[in-house]
Amino acid sequence: MAAGVAAWLPFARAAAIGWMPVAKCPMPIAPRDDKRQDELIILNVSGRRFQTWRTTLDRYPDTLLGSSEKEFFYNEETKEYFFDRDPDAFRSVLNFYRTGKLHYPRYECISAYDEELAFFGIIPEIIGDCCYEEYKDRKRENAERLMDDLEENKDCKLPDMSFRETMWRAFENPHTSTMALVFYYVTGFFIAVSVITNVVETVPCGATPTQKDMPCGERYMVAFFCMDTACVMVFTVEYLMRLFAAPSRYRFMRSVMSIIDVVAILPYYIGLVMTDNEDVSGAFVTLRVFRVFRIFKFSRHSQGLRILGYTLKSCASELGFLLFSLTMAIIIFATVMFYAEKGSSSSKFTSIPASFWYTIVTMTTLGYGDMVPKTIAGKIFGSICSLSGVLVIALPVPVIVSNFSRIYHQNQRADKRRAQKKSRMTRIRIAKKGSSNAYLQSKHNGLMNELLDLTGSEGDQLHLNKTCSLLESQHHHLLHCLEKTTAHEFVDEQIYEQNCLESALQSYPSRTPSISSQEGLTGTCCSRRTRKSLPLPNSSMPALHTLSHTQGLQELSTIHMHCPDPQTRVVSRSSLNMQANEVGRIHAKERQTTAAVISFQTNPSVTAEGDGHRSSNVRPSIQTTASSNIVKVSAL
Amino acid sequence: MEAAAGGQREGGKWQKPRISRKSLVKCCLVKWIISSTAPQGPDSSDSDLELATVRHQPEGLEELQAQTKFTRKELQSLYRGFKNECPSGLVDEETFKIIYSQFFPQGDATTYAHFLFNAFDMDRNGSIRFEDFVIGLSVLLRGSVNEKLRWAFNLYDINKDGYITKEEMLAIMKSIYDMMGRYTSPCVKEDAPLEHVEKFFQKMDRNKDGVVTFDEFIETCQRDENIMSSMQLFENVI
Numbered sequence: 099m100a101a102g103v104a105a106w107l108p109f110a111r112a113a114a115i116g117w118m119p120v121a122k123c124p125m126p127i128a129p130r131d132d133k134r135q136d137e138l139i140i141l142n143v144s145g146r147r148f149q150t151w152r153t154t155l156d157r158y159p160d161t162l163l164g165s166s167e168k169e170f171f172y173n174e175e176t177k178e179y180f181f182d183r184d185p186d187a188f189r190s191v192l193n194f195y196r197t198g199k200l201h202y203p204r205y206e207c208i209s210a211y212d213e214e215l216a217f218f219g220i221i222p223e224i225i226g227d228c229c230y231e232e233y234k235d236r237k238r239e240n241a242e243r244l245m246d247d248l249e250e251n252k253d254c255k256l257p258d259m260s261f262r263e264t265m266w267r268a269f270e271n272p273h274t275s276t277m278a279l280v281f282y283y284v285t286g287f288f289i290a291v292s293v294i295t296n297v298v299e300t301v302p303c304g305a306t307p308t309q310k311d312m313p314c315g316e317r318y319m320v321a322f323f324c325m326d327t328a329c330v331m332v333f334t335v336e337y338l339m340r341l342f343a344a345p346s347r348y349r350f351m352r353s354v355m356s357i358i359d360v361v362a363i364l365p366y367y368i369g370l371v372m373t374d375n376e377d378v379s380g381a382f383v384t385l386r387v388f389r390v391f392r393i394f395k396f397s398r399h400s401q402g403l404r405i406l407g408y409t410l411k412s413c414a415s416e417l418g419f420l421l422f423s424l425t426m427a428i429i430i431f432a433t434v435m436f437y438a439e440k441g442s443s444s445s446k447f448t449s450i451p452a453s454f455w456y457t458i459v460t461m462t463t464l465g466y467g468d469m470v471p472k473t474i475a476g477k478i479f480g481s482i483c484s485l486s487g488v489l490v491i492a493l494p495v496p497v498i499v500s501n502f503s504r505i506y507h508q509n510q511r512a513d514k515r516r517a518q519k520k521s522r523m524t525r526i527r528i529a530k531k532g533s534s535n536a537y538l539q540s541k542h543n544g545l546m547n548e549l550l551d552l553t554g555s556e557g558d559q560l561h562l563n564k565t566c567s568l569l570e571s572q573h574h575h576l577l578h579c580l581e582k583t584t585a586h587e588f589v590d591e592q593i594y595e596q597n598c599l600e601s602a603l604q605s606y607p608s609r610t611p612s613i614s615s616q617e618g619l620t621g622t623c624c625s626r627r628t629r630k631s632l633p634l635p636n637s638s639m640p641a642l643h644t645l646s647h648t649q650g651l652q653e654l655s656t657i658h659m660h661c662p663d664p665q666t667r668v669v670s671r672s673s674l675n676m677q678a679n680e681v682g683r684i685h686a687k688e689r690q691t692t693a694a695v696i697s698f699q700t701n702p703s704v705t706a707e708g709d710g711h712r713s714s715n716v717r718p719s720i721q722t723t724a725s726s727n728i729v730k731v732s733a734l
Numbered sequence: 735m736e737a738a739a740g741g742q743r744e745g746g747k748w749q750k751p752r753i754s755r756k757s758l759v760k761c762c763l764v765k766w767i768i769s770s771t772a773p774q775g776p777d778s779s780d781s782d783l784e785l786a787t788v789r790h791q792p793e794g795l796e797e798l799q800a801q802t803k804f805t806r807k808e809l810q811s812l813y814r815g816f817k818n819e820c821p822s823g824l825v826d827e828e829t830f831k832i833i834y835s836q837f838f839p840q841g842d843a844t845t846y847a848h849f850l851f852n853a854f855d856m857d858r859n860g861s862i863r864f865e866d867f868v869i870g871l872s873v874l875l876r877g878s879v880n881e882k883l884r885w886a887f888n889l890y891d892i893n894k895d896g897y898i899t900k901e902e903m904l905a906i907m908k909s910i911y912d913m914m915g916r917y918t919s920p921c922v923k924e925d926a927p928l929e930h931v932e933k934f935f936q937k938m939d940r941n942k943d944g945v946v947t948f949d950e951f952i953e954t955c956q957r958d959e960n961i962m963s964s965m966q967l968f969e970n971v972i
Contacts, residue, residue: 110834124964
């Protein structure tokens with residue numbers, strides 16, 4: 099519950115009078131308010147005095163200023179609380195108490211601010227939405243800086259890294275060791291050599307008297323083949339080594355860089371495998387084109403290339419739109435030109451697709467001149483086409499370029515916001531759940547306290563007493579009144595699911611008729627049946643944990659420490675699923691029973707009595723009236 | 735600027751239409767262009783601005799002390815809390831719903847908050863001032879049992895005609911059950927509010943005429959021990 103609305107709690111409680119005439123069950127007793135007078139507290143932070151009401155600080159009892167921890171800082175002579183901290187940062191801390199919202203001042207250093215928050219016991223996650231993004235940004239930058247520092251220190255080789263890990267690190271960060279650097283440069287050199295060979299082998303070398311002019315590739319076939327082989331061998335070795343060193347081979351094989359590697363070396367092997375078969379040599383020639391992909395291997399060596407690739411990927415939609423609008427314009431003008439030139443003889447505009455070429459060449463202001471319109475209409479439209487080409491292409495290009503950088507940053511910010519939105523929703527949900535969980539927990543605490551009072555054990559009482567502010571207890575009382583009005587109870591989501599499941603099961607005949615016959619006994623507003631075969635509900639254990647089933651059995655054994663020797667326990671196999679109260683009842687002699695759902699890890703002994711004692715079955719978290727009934731029985 | 739475009743002088747020679755600024759403005763095409771590019775008309779953001787600039791100062795402490803049963807200190811503390819949450823001095827229905835919903839995280843408190851708002855907003859002007867707030871609270875916290883019952887009756891009587899009909903009661907009951915939310919034990923059935931209303935009417939409606947008047951209401955409540963004791967519950971809230 100936000101502090102801001104804490105001031106309205108008295109109003110909400112007063113308005114609860116509206117429920118009284120229609121309430122089904124009698125109302126619980128209100129918590130007493132001992133402190134009547136509100137007083138001013140002086141907080142002296144490094145000489146600057148802040149004053150506020152005591153109740154303002156009491157709104158958050160789990161922080162330093164809201165709890166009794168501040169008494170450590172109380173100065174008797176001056177009757178004020180002295181803190182030797184930064185007064186500027188303290189302003190936001192105090193404003194948090196006043197308004198319920200924590201703000202992050204931009205001029206403040208992030209680590210200094212974090213320290214102040216930690217000192218005053220405030221978790222940074224409750225920073226308000228207005229400042230949260232900024233805070234997270236600064237925090238991330240700081241964390242990155244720390245990580246960089248850390249990595250620089252970590253670059254000295256850790257003694258217990260396996261050979262595989264060393265190799266992977268060497269591949270990823272060439273500057274870590276000399277070997278890595280050498281490897282980096284060698285591969286780079288071979289990529290360059292390979293690319294240059296591919297280029298040069300198509301250049302026509304000088305004609306010899308015997309043969310006509312032929313490309314160098316065919317003339318010095320052996321030499322080129324040897325160079326190609328050498329390059330491919332280096333690439334293959336490199337790929338295999340990376341594959342070996344990769345921490346996750348499957349993920350490595352799926353990555354873009356490894357696909358490029360494979361595509362770069364595959365043509366060679368395919369070429370080796372294939373013989374000089376005339377049919378497939380055509381396909382083989384096409385394969386050689388793929389050798390040019392080796393140039394993309396440079397992207398491992400160049401950070402800038404990687405960023406460009408990423409930018410293009412992220413601006414794909416903008417580029418796509420540009421392409422789309424260009425295509426529209428091309429189709430329009432091609433159609434127009436085709437129909438305009440249809441009449442003229444020996445026109446090159448034989449079809450609309452043929453006119454595409456003219457349109458593209460004209461719009462990009464290339465103007466090769468291989469296709470020119472001859473009719474007047476064609477020339478008119480042709481000129482319109484070239485003018486519009488200037489507009490369509492030349493103008494957006496700078497805009498697109500600036501868009502790149504803008505959109506790149508914007509995308510990053512949008513992603514950040516989306517990620518933060520999810521976490522923001524989660525925070526809100528958690529806060530809501532926290533407040534309702536707090537209520538359920540305090541209900542249970544109240545119950546346990548009552549039961550413990552009656553059974554007389556003191557040991558557990560202390561361990562259940564949570565610091566609950568007056569405000570919280572009043573709020574819980576309000577919710578309790580609402581429960582009484584409608585004769586229904588607030589429960590946790592999991593228990594609700596179980597109940598629904600159970601009520602579905604209720605339509606089937608029960609296995610142990612003795613249980614079902616006992617239902618009407620308690621006769622209070624809300625009663626529940628035993629669970630027969632469903633797993634133990636862990637509803638009554640919020641004191642230890644958030645409600646979760648799986649851990650139930652384990653933790654319960656810790657509370658169960660008081661349970662004495664098993665022989666005296668009257669437990670039957672079917673009571674394995676029994677609720678806590680019943681256990682409390684059955685163990686009437688044992689004054690130290692805890693009213694928790696207890697797991698029966700000791701030997702259950704079957705007795706006939708067990709069935710007889712069993713009555714219906716209210717969970718301890720339910721109502722105080724029901725539990726008081728049960729407890730009375732246990733005194734028997 | 736005189737001559738309108740396309741205007742023809744009465745009985746005169748046909749004059750060539752002159753394009754003047756006035757005539758241009760009259761052209762519907764131009765009007766459309768201007769209206770589509772002009773900023774949009776008053777929308778919600780403007781009205782938000784309006785509400786924010788309205789401010790209300792409450793009456794002095796002495797008058798409020800006279801009208802309510804609170805002490806000076808109590809009024810001071812109440813006003814501080816009120817002003818903290820609503821700096822403009824007025825609570826409108828939306829803010830009220832938001833504040834009230836914060837106390838009931840599991841369910842939906844907006845409908846009940848709406849009824850509550852109407853019960854507090856006595857002059858029905860759509861906002862609660864501090865005086866309304868404090869007078870209502872005075873009845874609830876310091877009033878006699880009869881006054882409290884009258885307030886509750888007023889709350890249930892949605893149209894303030896002096897009678898509680900079944901429909902009104904059903905609406906109120908549904909809104910109360912809404913505040914419980916989904917996760918309750920036992921599960922809230924569809925007809926739970928209706929059932930509750932039936933029980934209530936059975937108890938309250940003496941002459942079985944389908945409506946509950948204020949006298950019937952008072953009479954029944956005075957007979958019920960639980961109700962009378964629960965009315966005293968919140969005496970010490972402030």
